Amino acid sequence: MLVTEFTFELPKGYVDAAGDLHRSGTMRLATAADEIYPLKDPRVRNWPAYLIIVLLSRVVTKLGSVAEVNPGVVEGLFSEDLAFLQDLYNRVNGLTPKTIAAMCPHCEKTHEVAVDPLGESSAIP
Template sequence: MTLSTEYPFVLPKGFVDEDGEVHRNGVMRLACARDEIEPLRDPRVKDNEAYATIIVLARVVTELGTVPRVSTATIEKMFASDYRYLQDFYRVINFGDPTILETLEPGAPFPEAAVGVD
């Protein structure tokens, strides 16, 4: 048995870069403890706890179209639906059952049960 550590995704709308190019395809890796601990030291998180999610996503999204490096600025500029999609995707691959990804259309919303929403 092998463990998958990277998962491809397709954003519902796509990240629009400064040249107007839309990037929908990406890859997210599994998070490690450091990915969730390090953001707590960031001063932006001390001012706003919700910012930790942006930092975590910037750490674990390893590819996004032809964007050379995914940063917090990249995540900040995403459409709300894409940001929500990445949050749900993160929950599924790290805390849920990633086999659900095989049953979904690219960019489709996740079933509430898959992301732990009651």
């Protein structure tokens, strides 16, 4: 059976307007729509860095007793928690770089080298 939801515990936690701390949550796997529809959002069009805010608000399905995880909630996260959720998103959706062991022809030591997914390149033109 495919696991589509993942529980998490934020390092710091989200503090709501009443001062309540929310740390436990659930994130679901992203769909193609989750990655495409935010590109139409005017906030993302005007400020591409806002994409992660909208994207996380779509896939984080639960955060403590917060009624709805929306972009405003994600905006209110501490930086460490935002980074944590970005990393979790990348890991559960298989977006982390793959590595292989490669031997340096000069020093003959083995090193871990990141390999881009097919169709992508990190090479600088």
